[in-house]
Amino acid sequence: MKFKDIRDKLSSLKTVNNYFTVSAFILITLLNFGPGFSYDNPAALEQEILRTLKISNAEYEILYITTSWPNVLFPIIGGYLLDRVIGYRLGTIIYTSCVLFGQALFILGCGFNMFWLMCVGRFFFGIGTENTTVAQFTYAGRWFKGAQISIVFGVIFTFTRLGSILDFNVTQALYFAILHRFQLNSNICLSLAYTLGFCLCTLSLIFAIILAVVDKKAEKYGTFNEKIDEKRTFRLSLKNFAFPFNMWLIFIIIICAYLVFPFITLAPVFFQTKYGYSSALSSFTVSIFFITVTIVSSINGLIIDRTGKHLIWILIANVLVIVSHSIFAFTFLPPVLPAIILGIGYSLATTAVWALPTYILSVNQLGTAYGCSLSALNLGEGIISVLSGVIVDNYGYLSLEVFFIFLNLIWLFWSIILFCSDYAKGGVLNKWGRSRRNKKDKEEKIESPISFIDAPLLESEEPKFAQLELENSETQSI
Numbered sequence: 001m002k003f004k005d006i007r008d009k010l011s012s013l014k015t016v017n018n019y020f021t022v023s024a025f026i027l028i029t030l031l032n033f034g035p036g037f038s039y040d041n042p043a044a045l046e047q048e049i050l051r052t053l054k055i056s057n058a059e060y061e062i063l064y065i066t067t068s069w070p071n072v073l074f075p076i077i078g079g080y081l082l083d084r085v086i087g088y089r090l091g092t093i094i095y096t097s098c099v100l101f102g103q104a105l106f107i108l109g110c111g112f113n114m115f116w117l118m119c120v121g122r123f124f125f126g127i128g129t130e131n132t133t134v135a136q137f138t139y140a141g142r143w144f145k146g147a148q149i150s151i152v153f154g155v156i157f158t159f160t161r162l163g164s165i166l167d168f169n170v171t172q173a174l175y176f177a178i179l180h181r182f183q184l185n186s187n188i189c190l191s192l193a194y195t196l197g198f199c200l201c202t203l204s205l206i207f208a209i210i211l212a213v214v215d216k217k218a219e220k221y222g223t224f225n226e227k228i229d230e231k232r233t234f235r236l237s238l239k240n241f242a243f244p245f246n247m248w249l250i251f252i253i254i255i256c257a258y259l260v261f262p263f264i265t266l267a268p269v270f271f272q273t274k275y276g277y278s279s280a281l282s283s284f285t286v287s288i289f290f291i292t293v294t295i296v297s298s299i300n301g302l303i304i305d306r307t308g309k310h311l312i313w314i315l316i317a318n319v320l321v322i323v324s325h326s327i328f329a330f331t332f333l334p335p336v337l338p339a340i341i342l343g344i345g346y347s348l349a350t351t352a353v354w355a356l357p358t359y360i361l362s363v364n365q366l367g368t369a370y371g372c373s374l375s376a377l378n379l380g381e382g383i384i385s386v387l388s389g390v391i392v393d394n395y396g397y398l399s400l401e402v403f404f405i406f407l408n409l410i411w412l413f414w415s416i417i418l419f420c421s422d423y424a425k426g427g428v429l430n431k432w433g434r435s436r437r438n439k440k441d442k443e444e445k446i447e448s449p450i451s452f453i454d455a456p457l458l459e460s461e462e463p464k465f466a467q468l469e470l471e472n473s474e475t476q477s478i
């Protein structure tokens, strides 16, 4: 075999791998769009639900409690099952099916005026959505760990937040369009409006199935460097929970970064109280936060991958969030400014922090780690939401802001500890992007399987290259 033939074979390998990678990138980043869109379906039509089902505000809250509180536990189980029992391919299909099942029950509950069925639906939807996130992050780590991981998370967050923004605008418009055009009873109108979410969740299930096929084919093709442990067992092994010290610090930082949400849920009334804003203007200011996150997440991902230095970006993000809360607390500057700063800070933090587990854990432990992270952030959000309510009721909004500044100083403390601990261990989490992109970087324990931007020769292709060279020399000797 001539050198040209070898080169042609290798470039065809590169083309196929590029094709796999681009497909995986699209499927992974879109996987949670449908669930992200449907998560706040109740809030998009809150008044209509209250009126149609004749429920109180407290009962309405049950629709969210049943969605979020079970997720203090379920992602840990779901993540472990992905790693050790069902595998992430089948797991993702099961979890997206659970989302779909939950959304279907929720819609039926609306249609038949059965509030309890809506709550059961939201329970299945909630555990399905959160575990789909665990599976999505695990897939991201499996495919893109290395120099492209943050852009993947950036695009994931752009789509997830875009889903939320669209939900609030489209679902409501759809409901009123159906109501005015067909004059149906409002239960049926609610069900029909929520059917859009159901269709998008169906797409997630389809994406999960295609992704499993692409992943399987890519594995057969030798795309991945790291082998998946195929030994599946139903016996609980605590070994998968034995994380290195830095991973525990990452859990704490994830909890802290997500404490922005308990604030955001109270923000509309805060804006009305402090700035005398109308309800519409307050909601608009909150939406500025979400729009900022949607726009900047992908850009942040790109910047973080280019520069590396994830821990520095987390520190910068932390400072931005503190600045934002300080402006809210101690100035009367228009709240849209700190809302934008908060959006940039939060987006920077999440885009950088979710990449970190992939640098220190094997792919066989990623599901468990992401599951624990999701459980931890739900617990943190749950506790801080309750505390925030108590603080507002008893001490007012200035105290609430001081409380959030204090929480962010705790985040700063743990970020510095992580920085020092990582430095002492050789700075794996805080490398320059250039160094991660350098394929000869032997320090990196586990490399990115393939480069998304410009797929270079894979390490896993080297045996094939050797094989071709062998064939070539044999042909020549004959």
Ligand SMILES: C[C@H](NC(=O)[C@@H](N)CCCCN)C(=O)O
Pocket (backbone or CB within 6 Å): 036, 039, 040, 133, 160, 164, 258, 350, 377, 378
């Ligand atoms: C990964 C993280 N997920 C969450 O915070 C979930 N608890 C709630 C998702 C709500 C989506 N509108 C995230 O979305 O960043």
